[in-house]
Amino acid sequence: MSGLREDKGFVENRIYKKKFPRYKMRNAFHGTKFAFIFVIILVVIVLSSSWAYSSITSQRNTRENLSDNYDATANHVVINEVYYDVKSGYSEPQCEWIELYNPTSSEVNISGWILTDNPYFNTTRYEGYWVFPSGTKIAAGGYILIVHDATYKGQFSELFPGVTPDFDTNTSNSIPDVSIEGNLQMANTGDDIHLFDSSKNEIDVMWYGNGGDMGSTNAAKDVSEGHSLARYYNAEDTDNPSHNFYDESSPTPRAQNTQSIPELNAFFILVVAASIVVIVRLFKKKH
Structure with a gap:
């Protein structure tokens, strides 16, 4: 019986060693996939930031394009x-x-x-x-x-x-x-x-x-x-x-108005929040 167990262990070890390169390649693939998605998300964040900044800057510079x-x-x-x-x-x-x-x-x-x-x-x-x-x-x-x-x-x-x-x-x-x-x-x-x-x-x-x-x-x-x-x-x-x-909707005569211009575009905030969620989930899945 001990010989059979040794033979079985030997076979399992052979199978593990045979499959190990595949596991290694699969892990490498998942790592590359994770890095690729991470880079894409960073690009989206950068582009969204640029768009939000351009929108605010355009508004602030409108005066320069108007008649005196x-x-x-x-x-x-x-x-x-x-x-x-x-x-x-x-x-x-x-x-x-x-x-x-x-x-x-x-x-x-x-x-x-x-x-x-x-x-x-x-x-x-x-x-x-x-x-x-x-x-x-x-x-x-x-x-x-x-x-x-x-x-x-x-x-x-x-x-x-x-x-x-x-x-x-x-x-x-x-x-x-x-x-x-x-x-x-x-x-x-x-x-x-x-x-x-x-x-x-x-x-x-x-x-x-x-x-x-x-x-x-x-x-x-x-x-x-x-x-x-x-x-x-x-x-x-x-x-x-x-x-x-x-x-x-609720006029404020002789008092400060209630709303201010947001410094960050709502769409940009949404993109950043969604990106963080995706990154966290991918990180947990990878580990």
Whole structure:
């Protein structure tokens, strides 16, 4: 019996030695396959990173490709949020409003500055505009909120309780007034809003929907009734509203907007996460 066991062991050993090169080749093949897949995943990550970086860089460089007419000047106050398609059951244009924001570190005097939907304000006047009274200033990091009629049937207070506008156009209430000329009313299908300083230099501009006088190119997307168009709170101003504004379902008058531009593209994050999962599974399988 012992001889049979020895013979059997000898045969098994012969079989193992005979098959061992195959196992070795198979392990080598799996190792090569693992390395190949790993390299492919790294290439995908690099390409995705490059694409995400290019997308962000393109947005930040948009200003350089635009006309000087739409370039921001010094003391760059921005049109920060626009509420133009009023919630159902409330009145237009009475409840419409525009918010300005000062992102700089210094107070800005906007006495005599003008809000209008006329891009040619510096040459002619044929549409409505609002002029800020003497002594109007925006603190560093501060806001200015202008409502058409802040006290009309108490509607603004119902829509935005606790918010006190800085200005409106109703001379019969206690809210300070902007000087008005013509009819500055924002169309629900699209319009353009311009901010000029007292010397009629254009400081900022935004347009949405069909874009009004600016046209639909680079226009911010038209929003649903009761929503606002709000500037990303960490956005550089590229004067490209399609990049700088988003649909805000809960408008934030006289307060910081809620969304920021992501520094990494969502698709890139998804690719990286999936790649890590694949690498981990392959590594476990190999070992």
